[in-house]
Amino acid sequence: MDVAVFVRSMNAGGAQRAMLRLATGFVQAGHNVEVVTLHTGGSFHTELSPDCTVIALRPKRIIAAVPALVRYLRRRRPDALLVTEPACNISVILAKILSGTSARVLIRESMFPSTAVKEDPHRSTRIAYRLAPILYRYADVIVSIASDMTSDLARWARINPSRITTIPVNPVVTPTLQAAAKEAPDHHWFEDTDIPVVLGVGRLHRQKDFPTLLRAFERVRATRPCRLLIIGDGPMRGELDDARAASPYADDIDLAGFSPRPFPYMANCDVFVLSSRYEGQPNVLIEALASGAPVVATDCPSGPRDILDGGRYGRLCPVGDVIAMAEAISATLDAPVDRSLSKARGSDYTLEKSVALYLEALSPDVAVL
Template sequence: MQKRICFFVGNMGLGGIGKLTLHLVEEFVKKGIMVDLFLYKDDGEYMDQIPKEVRIFVHGGSYLGRMVRYISYLNKEKPMVSISSRQRQDILNVIGCLISYRKVQPVISIHTNVSAENKEQIGVRKKSIFIEILSKLLYKVPNKFIAVSKGVADDFAKWANVKRTEVEVIYNPVYKPYTELRDVQIPLTYEQLLREDKKYIIGVGRLTKAKDFFTLIKSYHIVKQKMDVALIILGEGPLRKELENLITELNLEKDVFLLGFVHNPQYYIRRASAFVLSSIWEGFGNVIVEAMGVGTPIISTNCPSGPAEILEDGKYGKLVSVGNLQEMANAMIDTLSTPHNPDVLIERAKDFYTEKIAQEYLDYIFEENP
């Protein structure tokens, strides 16, 4: 009997979960697994990259309506496994698998430090308290848990009050050989900036509080006083205006460039003199592996939970304290002044090869369903 897997995600939009889902879907299809996507919306930056073999089910509407349609999907289409990656989808996933008369195994994929994320959301939305309580109860149901780093696994087990041994750690499938990068249309404004002899530092991520690009820009301001180097930030998000105001306040309009979301960040990362991750917290840190994959030297905050694991506590890049401007600036100056061996970084990136990680997923989720 051919195996079928369902991915229960909101959409295929921006962010690590959308890209992770795409990578897993692509690899599963290559391995002959039948794959379904159960979405709330048929949109997102990665929708047009989904393999044609994948069936897509789109069901919006109310929370209750989604539940009814999800249970109907499980009963009719009979996937063996359904993977969800966010608390609200986790709730529907677990309840749906319990109510469905088909034997479907829910798999909960944990991508972030849930204690930190929930603390922030509860301060904004009262509904988040109810979601947190309900999800904790449902996580007691016999589920399979996959965490994207050891730190995330430790945090989740403590927060959800489940045994740490019940949480499997499988790193994100990030690395693909970038021997031939796709052509990228560079805005004319930045052609001069991106000429071969111009040095620049790069940061990549959503413009949100968690990514803390404020610290990166302020640290860069220190570096700029000593070195002729630019700063590029790739990504879009709700804090763009505040970041633009900071850039203006520091008189860095000709030096710092917010380029928004780009489909192929590796092109920019490969040509950068250094990559910096300034996050307050991460689940894993996909973009660190992407930088490794093109041999660009890395500076990262030692935030919970993934960066130190990827960099092996500083073996493959510099780790600095969260929010420490001077420490980050010193690390950037040192990195820009010191030669590095890109081959060492590329070799480390292969530990996160998409084909390898996809097989680890399959081995775990089907270990009792040969």
């Protein structure tokens, strides 16, 4: 097939990273792939196969990309076009309708619409979800990444659940990840193996709830030597800097900024913590498992409970519960899950498995409205 993959950008974000990995996987499976984006470059560009062609549309805003997408579809006429993110989904659906082309459009939903329409800070996301009941039905294939998300999307977009394909396997574990996990982490704390390191990775945003992780760490630190390393950047950077400065354990807390390759930190930390209030399917938790990290995660909607198999592969704690999170961190430091078990669970989310499921979803046998 001639496959197009549309992403807003190739910068930090689990959705963008997943789509670029799928693009690489489609090439490896023998298909011709073009990655269509607003702008070239970005921190995830290096993960894209050199056999993928990159086409930049160059509008500054996603809604302004619709005319450029119409021209692209009429000129290139791909067999299939994959897209994720609500605003991008809406733009691609509009472009297909206006272009009159026959490309099979697959939209990938990675958030709970009923939550994101209230919680997501981006106005474009909230507007897109208001339009979903009108436009999502015109997609040829609709994919959600969790069964409970499928139910939420069906209710929100007023779509029959049978029209939605659930693919709970994100393209997370790649040879690049596995090789990077064997590298030495670039932080001096890992040179001192006597003091355990608690690790958090993600965008510094309200959704990820790093303030709860910081307070939980303080409770753990009050009882034993340990350190907290947070990898990521975002709008809550200033607030978290202030919280760190006010902490009695400020010297044991480091906000190290964004890294496109956090896997060496995951492989060498003593416990990885996902503190999110809500997720779609948290790739970072799968990455931590695949890197061999003992993990703790909030039992948030959705993903952690399924990924950890109800607690078999790591401890779960309630969302926003500082005491329960501190207890889970301490228990994991005392009795961590075997790292080989973590890696085995991570191997359930390989690029090859995910690509096979998306290609199956793109089959012409999939029902179209």
